[in-house]
Amino acid sequence: MLYHVRMDVHLPHDLPGDTRDQIVRQERDYAQQLQREGKWIHLWRIVGEYSNYSVFDVDSNDELHAILSNLPLFTYMETHVTPLAGHPSDIHQSAST
Amino acid sequence: MLYHVRMDVHLPHDLPGDTRDQIVRQERDYAQQLQREGKWIHLWRIVGEYSNYSVFDVDSNDELHAILSNLPLFTYMETHVTPLAGHPSDIHQSAST
Amino acid sequence: MLYHVRMDVHLPHDLPGDTRDQIVRQERDYAQQLQREGKWIHLWRIVGEYSNYSVFDVDSNDELHAILSNLPLFTYMETHVTPLAGHPSDIHQSAST
Amino acid sequence: MLYHVRMDVHLPHDLPGDTRDQIVRQERDYAQQLQREGKWIHLWRIVGEYSNYSVFDVDSNDELHAILSNLPLFTYMETHVTPLAGHPSDIHQSAST
Amino acid sequence: MLYHVRMDVHLPHDLPGDTRDQIVRQERDYAQQLQREGKWIHLWRIVGEYSNYSVFDVDSNDELHAILSNLPLFTYMETHVTPLAGHPSDIHQSAST
Amino acid sequence: MLYHVRMDVHLPHDLPGDTRDQIVRQERDYAQQLQREGKWIHLWRIVGEYSNYSVFDVDSNDELHAILSNLPLFTYMETHVTPLAGHPSDIHQSAST
Amino acid sequence: MLYHVRMDVHLPHDLPGDTRDQIVRQERDYAQQLQREGKWIHLWRIVGEYSNYSVFDVDSNDELHAILSNLPLFTYMETHVTPLAGHPSDIHQSAST
Amino acid sequence: MLYHVRMDVHLPHDLPGDTRDQIVRQERDYAQQLQREGKWIHLWRIVGEYSNYSVFDVDSNDELHAILSNLPLFTYMETHVTPLAGHPSDIHQSAST
Amino acid sequence: MLYHVRMDVHLPHDLPGDTRDQIVRQERDYAQQLQREGKWIHLWRIVGEYSNYSVFDVDSNDELHAILSNLPLFTYMETHVTPLAGHPSDIHQSAST
Amino acid sequence: MLYHVRMDVHLPHDLPGDTRDQIVRQERDYAQQLQREGKWIHLWRIVGEYSNYSVFDVDSNDELHAILSNLPLFTYMETHVTPLAGHPSDIHQSAST
Numbered sequence: 021m022l023y024h025v026r027m028d029v030h031l032p033h034d035l036p037g038d039t040r041d042q043i044v045r046q047e048r049d050y051a052q053q054l055q056r057e058g059k060w061i062h063l064w065r066i067v068g069e070y071s072n073y074s075v076f077d078v079d080s081n082d083e084l085h086a087i088l089s090n091l092p093l094f095t096y097m098e099t100h101v102t103p104l105a106g107h108p109s110d111i112h113q114s115a116s117t
Numbered sequence: 118m119l120y121h122v123r124m125d126v127h128l129p130h131d132l133p134g135d136t137r138d139q140i141v142r143q144e145r146d147y148a149q150q151l152q153r154e155g156k157w158i159h160l161w162r163i164v165g166e167y168s169n170y171s172v173f174d175v176d177s178n179d180e181l182h183a184i185l186s187n188l189p190l191f192t193y194m195e196t197h198v199t200p201l202a203g204h205p206s207d208i209h210q211s212a213s214t
Numbered sequence: 215m216l217y218h219v220r221m222d223v224h225l226p227h228d229l230p231g232d233t234r235d236q237i238v239r240q241e242r243d244y245a246q247q248l249q250r251e252g253k254w255i256h257l258w259r260i261v262g263e264y265s266n267y268s269v270f271d272v273d274s275n276d277e278l279h280a281i282l283s284n285l286p287l288f289t290y291m292e293t294h295v296t297p298l299a300g301h302p303s304d305i306h307q308s309a310s311t
Numbered sequence: 312m313l314y315h316v317r318m319d320v321h322l323p324h325d326l327p328g329d330t331r332d333q334i335v336r337q338e339r340d341y342a343q344q345l346q347r348e349g350k351w352i353h354l355w356r357i358v359g360e361y362s363n364y365s366v367f368d369v370d371s372n373d374e375l376h377a378i379l380s381n382l383p384l385f386t387y388m389e390t391h392v393t394p395l396a397g398h399p400s401d402i403h404q405s406a407s408t
Numbered sequence: 409m410l411y412h413v414r415m416d417v418h419l420p421h422d423l424p425g426d427t428r429d430q431i432v433r434q435e436r437d438y439a440q441q442l443q444r445e446g447k448w449i450h451l452w453r454i455v456g457e458y459s460n461y462s463v464f465d466v467d468s469n470d471e472l473h474a475i476l477s478n479l480p481l482f483t484y485m486e487t488h489v490t491p492l493a494g495h496p497s498d499i500h501q502s503a504s505t
Numbered sequence: 506m507l508y509h510v511r512m513d514v515h516l517p518h519d520l521p522g523d524t525r526d527q528i529v530r531q532e533r534d535y536a537q538q539l540q541r542e543g544k545w546i547h548l549w550r551i552v553g554e555y556s557n558y559s560v561f562d563v564d565s566n567d568e569l570h571a572i573l574s575n576l577p578l579f580t581y582m583e584t585h586v587t588p589l590a591g592h593p594s595d596i597h598q599s600a601s602t
Numbered sequence: 603m604l605y606h607v608r609m610d611v612h613l614p615h616d617l618p619g620d621t622r623d624q625i626v627r628q629e630r631d632y633a634q635q636l637q638r639e640g641k642w643i644h645l646w647r648i649v650g651e652y653s654n655y656s657v658f659d660v661d662s663n664d665e666l667h668a669i670l671s672n673l674p675l676f677t678y679m680e681t682h683v684t685p686l687a688g689h690p691s692d693i694h695q696s697a698s699t
Numbered sequence: 700m701l702y703h704v705r706m707d708v709h710l711p712h713d714l715p716g717d718t719r720d721q722i723v724r725q726e727r728d729y730a731q732q733l734q735r736e737g738k739w740i741h742l743w744r745i746v747g748e749y750s751n752y753s754v755f756d757v758d759s760n761d762e763l764h765a766i767l768s769n770l771p772l773f774t775y776m777e778t779h780v781t782p783l784a785g786h787p788s789d790i791h792q793s794a795s796t
Numbered sequence: 797m798l799y800h801v802r803m804d805v806h807l808p809h810d811l812p813g814d815t816r817d818q819i820v821r822q823e824r825d826y827a828q829q830l831q832r833e834g835k836w837i838h839l840w841r842i843v844g845e846y847s848n849y850s851v852f853d854v855d856s857n858d859e860l861h862a863i864l865s866n867l868p869l870f871t872y873m874e875t876h877v878t879p880l881a882g883h884p885s886d887i888h889q890s891a892s893t
Numbered sequence: 894m895l896y897h898v899r900m901d902v903h904l905p906h907d908l909p910g911d912t913r914d915q916i917v918r919q920e921r922d923y924a925q926q927l928q929r930e931g932k933w934i935h936l937w938r939i940v941g942e943y944s945n946y947s948v949f950d951v952d953s954n955d956e957l958h959a960i961l962s963n964l965p966l967f968t969y970m971e972t973h974v975t976p977l978a979g980h981p982s983d984i985h986q987s988a989s990t
Contacts, residue, residue: 021275022161023297024170025359032324033905033968051206062159062172064119064201067954068898068961068974072204073121075159081215081358085299088359095324101359103217103297104161105279107169109148118954120976122844129809130226130289164275165219165282165295178843178894182978185844192809198844200896200976202958216355218364227420227483245400256353256366258313258395261469262413262476262489266398267315269353298355301363303342312469314491316553323518372409372552376493379553386518392553394411394491396473410549412558421614421677439594450547450560452507452589455663456607456670456683460592461509463547492549495557497536506663508685510747517712566603566746570687573747580712586747588605588685590667604743606752615808615871633788644741644754646701646783649857650801650864650877654786655703657741686743689751691730700857702879704941711906760797760940764881767941774906780941782799782879784861798937800946827982838935838948840895840977848980849897851935880937883945885924 022104027097028071046092119201124194125168143189216298221291222265240286313395318388319362337383410492415485416459434480507589512582513556531577604686609679610653628674701783706776707750725771798880803873804847822868895977900970901944919965
């Protein structure tokens with residue numbers, strides 16, 4: 021099942037540099053692991069912002085929440101989740117409007 | 118180059134049925150043609166709304182505007198375009214945060 | 215899987231009375247059928263507004279979209295869907311914060 | 312009487328860890344006690360956010376405010392309360408639209 | 409129990425004059441009846457707008473919804489209801505902050 | 506003359522406890538004095554929020570600003586003032602729509 | 603007493619030309635009469651919009667509402683009223699911040 | 700040329716008292732100097748808020764920005780500027796709608 | 797003097813085709829005449845929307861309002877004007893931050 | 894390819910003065926270098942705000958994100974990017990609506 025997620029990161033200005041670098045590294049490793057597992061199937065940077073649009077392919081709402089709430093950057097993020105369904109015009113869906 | 122687009126369709130209540138069906142058919146054919154050409158690479162229905170999230174892969178802003186403004190449903194749509202860049206954690210980008 | 219849905223109904227003023235009554239009846243029958251099937255598990259009226267908060271228990275995003283987009287009142291509605299997960303403090307979840 | 316409540320939690324980044332854990336524990340105990348008393352009848356996590364949708368069954372506005380304002384996390388929360396009424400299509404209400 | 413309600417009236421421009429006058433008369437009679445019954449305890453015009461702030465004293469959410477949804481002008485209104493509780497500084501509450 | 510005021514209080518998390526208690530006490534005393542003087546005629550708690558709806562009866566805009574800007578909690582508040590006029594359906598106004 | 607008012611005019615596209623011209627003429631005559639009476643003391647056009655910022659000098663909220671609700675264009679307007687007080691830095695107030 | 704400006708002041712809670720008083724004094728002197736020069740022609744307090752509506756009469760956009768950005772309180776302010784034009788109904792403009 | 801303007805065009809669905817084409821032609825001729833006069837110095841299409849960002853170089857607020865309010869499409873537009881000043885980092889301004 | 898960017902700068906009040914001056918200097922040098930390279934083709938100050946409207950001419954979304962995310966002030970900014978296309982009425986485009 022697919023979910024669209026927008027993530028906006030707001031790191032406090034006074035967060036010590038090394039703490040920041042460590043969290044960002046953990047976030048990358050975590051994200052790449054999920055991509056290799058096929059859970060995090062799209063990850064795009066929103067131009068000009070410390071934000072991304074992502075698409076997740078998971079089996080349930082609960083699984084998605086577990087993934088997102090365990091993001092190392094989670095406490096510094098605003099996230100918004102939109103559930104996605106197949107579109108009748110999507111040729112991969114072999115259906116039409 | 119990738120662009121994220123949200124489209125919200127608002128068809129007038131008093132639009133004659135056959136006019137409506139024809140435009141929707143034209144929209145589907147137009148969308149499926151662009152998908153076959155590799156321009157419209159993702160098309161997902163937003164659950165519960167006559168809206169979609171799409172991702173386009175085109176060569177320029179002008180090309181994207183030409184595609185969108187020629188959508189049969191364009192005059193009945195609200196669209197919002199967000200340019201996308203590669204994300205350092207995207208494993209396909211072989212880069213990391 | 216649970217989904218929270220807000221529905222705001224905006225019926226056009228110039229919709230003929232009998233058309234209106236028929237659609238509203240169809241909406242009620244449709245809603246009650248889904249409740250009997252255990253899909254539409256909560257349906258509350260928002261005080262003072264032609265709106266409701268509902269909770270659906272379905273197996274997928276696609277199933278929910280099919281249900282919502284087939285609501286007789288769908289074209290006269292604004293709907294917003296929020297996926298729900300188990301809360302660690304929910305005693306039925308036998309888990310804690 | 313039923314009330315729909317949205318709670319968004321914003322814990323300050325610089326809140327000491329043990330203080331945070333203690334408040335969160337108190338919040339869980341408080342919430343579970345109210346659930347056992349039948350006051351807090353639904354508690355769902357909003358996927359991807361440190362937020363919840365809840366439904367309370369209480370006898371008055373004042374009782375609800377007392378409950379909410381005594382939440383251990385109250386000072387770190389944004390809450391919005393919406394009073395709910397019976398919906399004519401709710402089969403439990405044995406009434407229809 | 410007290411509820412704060414904001415009502416914004418939007419009468420269609422093309423509503424025939426006599427229909428308009430009749431509905432407005434019915435609205436006034438309905439409002440004044442509820443005031444005499446002690447349900448509608450405050451009714452103030454928002455300066456410069458076809459809107460009002462009102463306070464209702466009713467026994468339940470359901471009673472309030474029945475009152476509001478039966479307003480002759482209801483279909484031409486946007487309404488927002490906020491439940492009120494006693495304030496600790498309200499001298500009539502013989503309590504303080 | 507009547508004015509509707511919404512007040513939302515945002516006390517900083519790191520405000521020392523005793524300072525907080527003192528300001529809150531001063532706020533209550535100030536509010537109760539104005540109520541006894543007939544200036545602050547309604548004070549209701551918005552359920553679930555550290556906010557209130559109030560109605561003031563004063564002789565001028567300037568008098569209201571002096572009252573509000575001297576609230577002990579003023580610097581920690583967001584306030585919004587709406588001037589009120591008599592409503593033609595208000596039976597106390599012995600007028601009708 | 604001074605009040606700041608923003609007025610946004612939205613004339614329906616299908617309003618017959620002569621009806622439109624007549625209302626606009628009446629609006630001008632009404633506005634100019636109030637200016638001559640010293641009630642409507644400032645009237646500025648917001649550049650690029652069919653809107654204005656105005657300042658009224660009247661004796662009460664009720665007087666202002668009577669003035670505004672009798673504007674010929676009132677039913678085609680969105681209006682927002684903000685009560686004004688003397689500013690301590692206003693040299694005409696012979697007071698300072 | 701006239702410009703409408705809204706200024707909302709947000710002084711940090713932890714700003715030392717004497718620093719605060721000094722800035723506020725400087726702001727008043729600066730504002731009064733500009734009033735005497737005929738640049739800052741209207742300055743009104745928004746009732747209940749640490750905000751004002753002002754009107755400036757200057758020769759250019761650049762002059763206005765220089766004035767505003769040199770306000771002692773500028774870094775603690777949100778400002779919004781709206782350019783004003785003559786209104787056809789303004790009797791001082793000897794023109795009509 | 798420079799002004800930034802956003803224009804969003806909303807043509808009614810039921811506007812007859814020939815009326816629409818005529819207005820759009822007039823709009824283009826009007827826009828191109830102003831560009832030749834050096835008044836309308838930038839005109840860019842916002843990708844995916846019937847909207848544009850423009851920059852005007854005019855001598856006064858009044859001149860800009862006259863230009864904008866005489867746009868053939870004016871009654872079908874939402875416009876928002878932002879006055880621009882020289883930026884200290886603009887190399888053409890030979891100044892720096 | 895052209896992109897419209899709005900940048901709003903929010904420097905923390907407690908940022909040491911010399912740190913602030915250094916970052917602002919770096920920002921200017923960086924901006925002026927990009928202007929000389931023809932990337933940053935327009936940079937205008939929004940009157941009354943620590944904000945600017947800019948237009949960039951770059952070859953791709955990724956190039957723009959690299960430029961923006963390396964702005965010395967980036968972590969203190971809110972930025973919003975809008976892709977621009979040629980407008981049919983732009984005489985430089987030798988095209989018409």
